[in-house]
Amino acid sequence: MLVSEETTSRVWFITGASRGLGRAFTEAALTGGDRVAVAARTTAPLEELAAAHPGRVLPLGVDVTDRDAVFAAVAEAVGHFGRLDIVVNNAGMLSMGMVEEFTEAEARAQMDINFFGTLWVSQAVMPALREQGFGHLVQVSSIAALGGFPSTGLYSASKFALEGLSEALAAEAASFGVKVSIVQPGGYWTDLYTAMRNTSPLEAYAPLREELAKQFAEGSVDSDPKLAAAALLKLVDSDEPPLRLLLGGMIYDLAFDITRTRMDTWAAWEHVSRAAEHAIPAPATAVEEAGTGPQQETR
Template sequence: MATGRVWLITGASRGLGRAFTEAALARGERVVAAARSVEPLDELTERYPEHLVRLPLDVTDRQAVFHGVEHAAAAFGRLDVVVNNAGGMLYGMVEEATEEQIRAHLDVNFFGAVWVAQAVLPHLRAHGGGRLLQVTSMGTGGGMATVGFYGAGKAALDSVSEALAMEVDAFGIKVTIVQMGGYNTHLFTVGTTTTQPLPQYQSLRTKMEAMWGDAVAPEPGTAAPVIMELAALPDPPRRLIVGSQSFDHVLEMGQAQMNLYRSWEHLSRIAPG
């Protein structure tokens, strides 16, 4: 009989989800790896036949999520660590995005994560607790041109996760908002929906593309040790920035926001509320 904790990882077929899956398996843990397409996990299934269960799952389908989580919990008899990682990118200016694109994007990045959280909570509570890692982004503190809807979905998940952490703490369920930095996950290629560009934004688009630059992001596997250690902490933090450069950027953004508030404090304090 296999030993160790049981993980449920969504978006497990590529990028960060794949890296977290491999790291958990390498430590002798058992993993239910969920993804829309599980074929990329064939090689891992061959290497870890007793420790890995593949779960085809579209997180935008709430009923399918609840059925899938029941299957996941039954696979190894319990769930201990849930990594809410599935997501995608909507790239383009706010005005350019269609209603269909916006709704489809938020169905994955926000509502899909909410459905997973709702579905796993009864199982974690039934076993006296567990870990729920909500994968968001280091950029949730403010929007940025061309990736506004990505930031919006992750910021919404941030806020809901803060509330959720307060609600489930008494059950021994620890929620951590994992604010990921930039990693080479192919999110801007495989996982991206692009808007139809409007010519009015071309100069800004060019500027943003130059700002993103050609720098090579670190591989997802370099973030996996952080997740492994985080999941093992007896008293994990409510929030954690993953990435040294991202940590510095978040502090800079926070300071800039504080400076802005202070510069207009006189106007804010006119109102008594």
């Protein structure tokens, strides 16, 4: 008896799929025989993939900051393929600059793509995943979510927010059979840095910028995106995927270093922390004490 491709292959929905890690994830999924709805602002780079894999690639032109457009794209993908098995929230961008330098527009743009874009996709796919009773939502975070670093303050903020959202979503989705994982990549040879946005620099930070440039030149470790894609396949193939997965030896070591430092600091200040807690009865309100109704405040 013949088994249809619809039965044997999985269906992916990948954002930011036209380049970088998103493109590597897409190619890995297709190589594995799966079908992919690929979402990107510009679909032209995805047309060759669609031509090379007839019926297995659905290009979707969508800006993840547009909530209505995201919901429409997800609905089109579900209507086209019939279901979603794996959703990869990969779309994002990097804004570099000292916290003091960011304009309101620049700060909001960073959060719109990295945080709100992820939120809109998560909200859009959850009804389908809940109804079918399975699925795996992968949120692509960053080394920047391990801590705030000079010049990555807003980028780190967007990834910290993404991870807080995703931890809560993982707990909410579990009862429906839906899995959520947060992937924290280190450095990869993508256009993240060449396409990044920069603030207008303040002269006061020039010495710090010089020091950061030196550190980056001496300590940067960047890898082939195919290695990240191979790790992602192992993650989604797992019956018990972790909530978090670090990608890269450098980020692995950094995660432990940051955590140990935090634990040491917490321990050193334990006496202050514990002294700040002592249970007391709930304070009576002013109204309860007076035994009367609401009083008008006089000044």
